[in-house]
Amino acid sequence: MYLSKLEIFGFKSFAQKTVINFNEGITSIVGPNGCGKTNVVDAIRWCLGEQRSGVLRSDKMENVIFNGTANRKPMGMAEVSLTIQNTKGILPTEYTDVTITRRIFRSGESEYLLNKNLCRLKDITNLFMDTGIGANAYSVIELKMVETILSSKAEERRILFEEAAGVNKYKLRRRLALRKLDEVKADLTRVNDIVSEVEKKVASLERQAKKADRHNALSTQLRELELDLAEREFALFHIKIDELKNSREENFKRKIQIESDIARLEDEIKDARDKLLIIEQELAEKRNLITEQTDKIYQVQKSLSVKTERKNALERNRTKYSEELIELEQELRSSEELITNGTNNLITFDEVLKQKEYQQQEIEKKLEDLNSLLEQKRSELKNHSDILLEKVREISNKENEVKNIEKSLTDFYNRIEKLNERIQNISNTIAKTVGFVEELGNERDETKRKIEEAEQLFVQKQNEKLKLESELNHLKEKEVEQKSLIKSIKEKAEFIQNLIENLEGVSKGAKALLENKSWLRGETTILAHIGNTDEKYRFAVEASLRNNLNNLLVESLDDLLKGIEYLRNKKIGKASFFFPPNGNENKQSFFDKIQNFILKNKAKKLSQESGFIGWTFDFIQTDKKWKNFFDKILQRTCVVDNLDSALALYKKYPQFNFATLNGDLISIDGIIEAGSEPKLDDSLFGRKQLLENLKNELPTHERKLIELQKEILWKEEQLNEIDLTVLSERGRMLVNDLANVEKQIAQFEYEIKKSNDESDKTQKEIQEFAALANELDNQKIKVSEELSVLKLKQEQLNSEQTTLEEEFRLVRTKHDETLNLLNNLKIEIERTIGEIKNTNNAIARAEESISSIKSNIERRKNDIASAEEEIQTIQTELESENQSLQSLEAEKNELNKLLEEVESRYKESREEVNKKESELKKLRNEREQLSNLIHKSEIDLKELEMKKESLIEHIKESYSLNLEKKVFEDLDTFNFSERHSQVQEIKDKIKNLGPINLLAYSEYEEEKQRLEFLYKQRDDLIESEKDVIKTIEEINQTAQAQFKETFDKIRENFIKIFRTLFDPGDEADLRLEENEDPLEAKIEIVAKPKGKRPQSIDLLSGGEKTLTAIALLFAIYLVKPSPFCILDEIDAPLDDANIDRFTRILHEFKKDTQFIVVTHNKRTMEAAETMYGVTMQEEGVSKLVAVRFNEDFDFVDK
Incomplete structure (x- = not known):
């Protein structure tokens, strides 16, 4: 390839x-x-x-x-x-x-x-x-990559080794596995979070169920203990009230007797104090005379002390000035000697400086001549070197040109031979390609069939996923609605709670009385807080009671009068009251009976009219004790369906009030109150019951929310199981396979045509290379002749170069010696100038010091004379004042004797007054104590009465029982404190239990089942995590073994090639960092050419580093070319x-x-x-x- x-x-x-x-x-x-x-x-x-x-x-x-x-x-x-x-x-x-x-x-x-x-x-x-x-x-290797190959950055160097070892595919698989592991861990973390949350909820519900049982048991125990304690305290209150009344009468009688004794003693004390006042005036006169005499003595003593101290200070200063005068005279003599010696030294330094400056001028002239000669020799040497270098370049170029021509000739002949071989290879390739095209056609048909199957499966799974996503979105919308509803209920309950606590909508006077019940002995509340009605009739009932909702209900006429008095004293408005009737409400006159009979007949007819719904008091739920209030104020009020019915019925029955379901009202006096429908939250009537309804409704909605969340979780799990990415990737891979097959078919067909064209082109190249070789041979002869002439000229230039270099060296040596001599002389001159400057500074400082010293000597002589004169004056004044002090002290002694006589008479009169005042004080204290005891008895009586009433009210509210007076034999020995502690302890236990959830049992079972399901999911994820970790470990083991094997081969090849490029005895090595994962360990390159021991390859020359990099490159090549x-x-x-x-x-x-x-x-x-x-x-x-x-x-x- x-x-x-x-x-x-x-x-x-x-x-x-x-x-x-x-x-x-x-x-x-x-x-x-x-x-x-x-x-x-x-x-x-x-x-x-x-x-x-x-x-x-x-x-x-x-x-x-x-x-x-x-x-x-x-x-x-x-x-x-x-x-x-x-x-x-x-x-x-x-x-x-x-x-x-x-x-x-x-x-x-x-x-x-x-x-x-x-x-x-x-x-x-x-x-x-x-x-x-x-x-x-x-x-691809470039010059800057030589440093990269030998770089100290391990990750850059490692790329070459990993590519050669073929571990990139393993590292890619490991990255994918690690990504999968992260996903599993994220899922596991998410499930653990949910498990943790559900575990807390299950534990909480279990505690709530147990807490409900505990609450019931404690409530029963509290009732028994608190009733027994209340009956004993009720009996004890009666006993203590009788004792306090008897004690109060006895103390009142004793107080009257004491007040008579106090009046007698007050008259006697007044006479004694008048006599004492005369003696006090005489005593004050004597003391004033003694004080005046004492002040005179003090002034004389003070003057003596100040003058004595001044005299001592002057004597100390005189001694100090004498010592300073001696020191100043010595310092003056030292400064005069310093000026004389410095003047002599300046003359010597000046002569030395002139001599050295003359020597400097002579040496500088000589150095200037040497500089000119040195520059001349340097210029001659440089010019000759340039000429010689140019000749060397010309010779090198000619030698390279001869070698290139010889090499090119050899390459041309080799190329022609290879071109002939290529023509034969092209023919063989064409035959193979035709066979490949036929095989690829069959493969293309099979791939098309697989693509159709993959597309059908993808569409099926896609439809399933869309359906689940639609269902999940619908459930999430319902979840949002349910959360919004729960939030709305909580906010509404909180709003109504605030309305009740802040008494919103209650009149100013009624609100003031409800907030401060110090005026009240019984029970009170407003009409709006004692009843409730169905939501359907709430607006009608509210309209019927609109003028009475703020009316205060009191249990006695006394409470009513005290409430009115409280409002008047505080000046905070008025309030409306209801109080129990006097018992004569059933006694009716003959006229009243006739009138009631007529109303009953009309009411019966009214109840049969169209639009009539019912009598308002029938729609109100309240305690029996408040029922009469509503019957009385609503006996002529009924509820109808709408305002039209109310208007029609009012015309026929004007003796009645009509309230509609929308809150409109037509009263007996013809007043119509109507308009927009009121808001439910603004209703004052039945607020407490409305709040209770909201609190009862909240748990039902919260359970619905939990069910929705469970169903959402289940749908999400189903959705996650459908992975369209895998199906899509499979389809894409099949499409790519089909495209690749079709590309290969087209490529093979193109290759057949291209091979034929290449064969023709290669034949033409053979002819062209033959002509080119002949031309190079002629060029070689010409270049060789030019090279011989250039080498003769080079030898002549080398001889001249040697002579010029020796002349330049001699002149430069003489120049350097003269320059060193001049520099040393300059240093000596600077040192002499510095000594002259220092000497002048010392002389100037000494002259300034002499002037200052002479001035200080004269000043100290004057100070000594002044001090001696002032000492003599002060001594004369001290003798005169001592005589005056002796005379004043004798007069003071006579006055002290007269004062002692007056003080004796004053003491006798003072003791008599104190005795009578002490007796009076005892009587007053006793009177005060009796007053306090009487007042305390009255307070204690009121407090006991209040406690008794409070106890009665508490038992009545808590257990709906009335306390009765009983006789207990063990009241004196009964431990009320211990019983109170027991009651309070049980109350604290009930309070500490907090809110009680009555649905805890059913919720606990539901959450427990959900927790077991989550445990199973978590176990599945843990197993998946273990499988992925095992896969990563297997990949690491395979990659590490393959990398280590390849590294050892590269190391062996590197040592071999390095010694080939350098010398057989040179050292080279590759090392992996110990105690590290081979796939992450640093790779250290050791290269030590013969005669060098560098501590780092960075210390090698550029050529040596380049050859080291080449050696490493080819070492890798030998492992995987x-x-x-x-x-x-x-x-x-x-x-x-x-x-x-x-x-x-x-x-x-x-x-x-x-x-x-x-x-x-x-x-x-x-x-x-x-x-x-x-x-x-x-x-x-x-x-x-x-x-x-x-x-x-x-x-x-x-």
């Missing part, structure tokens, strides 16, 4: 359609830089499926289309076709000629064709898999000796591999049987010139 033809049209610089015919062996592509040689390599790589625009030296893929020049318009499409001879059947197809075509349009669309039939990139990739051919395989190999300027870093080694390897492998080499090297060109030259005669447009060599003649085809 080899690459036979490349067709390029509109790709990069190939604006015209260009056809390159390749032969077996070595073909070289040459030309100047920028003419488009590498575009040929890019075209082959692109056609093989390269997807990275950067590899094609382009920003984006559309840029590979010819973009136009000054004389040509841009093209809208690029197309490259690659024809491969598959005579050995290496490719998995029956065609002997396989043509791969790739097109791209400026719109971004692209096409792949296989033998002129559209296909996918995947089809082309699969065709070349494990053949060594591909965009990323080693069939690539049918053709394209080398793009990989010989650029090689010198002539390495080029010979490189071409020798090419010749060794060209028997089984076709080489296409892009090169600038003439030695590489010599190794080729065919050479194509790429030129750019028109700017921006590449053109091809072909030359084929043999032993007899040459031929140029443009």
Whole structure:
């Protein structure tokens, strides 16, 4: 198998359609830089499926289309076709000629064709898999890939080894298996999430069922304990109330006696305090005199202290100034000595500096002369070197030209022989092709039959899937509706709950009384909250009670009066009340009895009228205790079907009120209330019952939602079991097989015609090569004569070059010595200048210091004289003030004796007042205690009464029982606290149980069955996961074994070829990273040419790295030969000796591999049987010139 033809049209610089015919062996592509040689390599790589625009030296893929020049318009499409001879059947197809075509349009669309039939990139990739051919395989090698082959990036280097080992198909299968494993894990995670959720729900329902049983048991126990406790507390309340009343009377009598004693003591204390006040005035006068005398003494003492401290401070300063004066005089002498020494040093430094500057001038003149001479010698040497180099180039070109001619002659003769063999091979191929066409016709008929069967099965499964999808969508719509309904019910219940809690719609006065029941002794609520009715009659009942819905129901006249008083005090409006009648409601006058008799007769007639539905009070459900309220206010109100009936009946029976089902009302006084139908949520009557109905309705809808979700899950599982992708893929594969068969038939027929044409063309080439060989022979003689003349001239130039180099070396040595001497002298001059500068700075600082020191000395002398004068003045003042202090202290002692006498009399009077006040305080405290006890008794009595009433109400509300007074013998010993704790403990237990679900038992069984079904599904997924993991392990084992076997062969071949390219004693090796999976382990390349021990192959020279890469390439080739190999300027870093080694390897492998080499090297060109030259005669447009060599003649085809 080899690459036979490349067709390029509109790709990069190939604006015209260009056809390159390749032969077996070595073909070289040459030309100047920028003419488009590498575009040929890019075209082959692109056609093989390269997807990275950067590899094609382009920003984006559309840029590979010819973009136009000054004389040509841009093209809208690029197309490259690659024809491969598959005579050995290496490719998995029956065609002997396989043509791969790739097109791209400026719109971004692209096409792949296989033998002129559209296909996918995947089809082309699969065709070349494990053949060594591909965009990323080693069939295309360029210079930058030398570094890639030897790269430290393991993934780039590994591609070559995996392609040679043929493990790509295993890695593809593993990726598919891993993808399947991820899908199974995702399904398993999803099922586990559902299982976890259902497990929680089952556990929750189980707990709820148990909790319902626990709730019933606790409720029974609570009733027994709480009733017993309430009866005991009720008896205890009565006992404590009697005790508190007796205690209150005794305390009141004692309080009156104490108040009389307090009045007597208050008069006596008043007289004693008047006497005490006179003594206090005399005592204050004495104390003021002593205070004034003390202040005078303090002022004198303070003055003495300040002056003494000032005197001590002055003496300390005088001592300090004397010490500083001595230090300043010493510092002055040191600065004067420093100035004298620095002046002497400056004179010496100045003389040394002048001497060194003179030496510098002399050396610089000498260095200038040497620079001129050195530049002259350098110029002469460079000119002579250029002449010699040009002669060497001319000789090298002539030698290469002679060798190329000799090589071309040999190649021409070999080519003629091969062309004769080709004619014979073409004849044999035609005979085989005819047989293939007949076999493919039978295969085509069989494939058509399979396609029809696959299409029928696909349509059947597709219809099943559409039906399931329709059913599933319908169920999901119902699920959304059910969720929306549940949400609506919850929101409505929450809204009504808020209306009830916030007393919305209740009048301001009634709302205030309901929110604060401190005024209330009994029970109260509004009329709207004590009854309910059916939804059908709700608007009619609401209209009938509209003016009474906010009326408060109270149990006593006392509560009614207190409620009114509360509203008046708080000034928060009015409220309407109902209270129990006084018991005389059944006593009617004779007139009332007659009137009621008449109404009953009219009511009986009214009930038989058309449109009449019933009496309003019959539609109201309420407790018996509230029934009288509704009967009383609704005794003349009935419900009719609509407003028309109400108007008609009102005309006949004006003694009655008429309410319609829509909420309209006609009252006895002729007022009609009508309009739009009210909203159910705005209804005030029966809100509590409506809320209860919504809460009871919610569990039913939630169960329906769960059933829908179960059915959706089951339908989704059925839908997932239908996989149309597999059926579609099978049908597509059969269609592709049919297309491939038809392509092969057309290709074989084309091949027969093409083979006949090729035979005629080959005969013509034989004649052309014979003429070309004769012309090359004459050219060889002429070039050899020119080469002899050039070599004589080279020897003369070499002698002159040696003389010039020696003269240049002597002048440069003298120049360098003089330059070093000058640099050392400059350093000494700079050092001397620095010492002069430092000395001047030191002298300046010393002069500044002397002036400052002299000023400080004078200042300190003045400070000492001033301090001595002030010390003498302060000593005189201290002696005078000491005499004044002694006189003041004697006067103060006389005043203290008089004060002691007055204080004695004051103490006696104060003790008498305190004694009487203490007695008064005790009596007042006792009175206060008695008042508190009386007040506390009254509060305790009220509190006990309230507790007793509260207890009665609690038992009545909780258990519908009335407490009665009983006698208990063990009340004194009974532990009420313990019993309360027991009751509270049971209440807490009931509260902690939370809401009770009465449907928990049935829901638990349903969810338990669903959980068992999910367990089975999860087990199936776990088994599937194990199967996929086992498959992945088997793939890994097979791929690892195959890769390791191939790697060992490549390693053995690499060592052998490396030593062939370098020397037999050189070291080379390939190593896999230890303790790693062979399919992922790093591959280390060791290359150590003789005499070198580099730690890394990156330290090798460019030529050595290139030969190492070539050795690795051919080592891979020996394991699995690539049918053709394209080398793009990989010989650029090689010198002539390495080029010979490189071409020798090419010749060794060209028997089984076709080489296409892009090169600038003439030695590489010599190794080729065919050479194509790429030129750019028109700017921006590449053109091809072909030359084929043999032993007899040459031929140029443009």
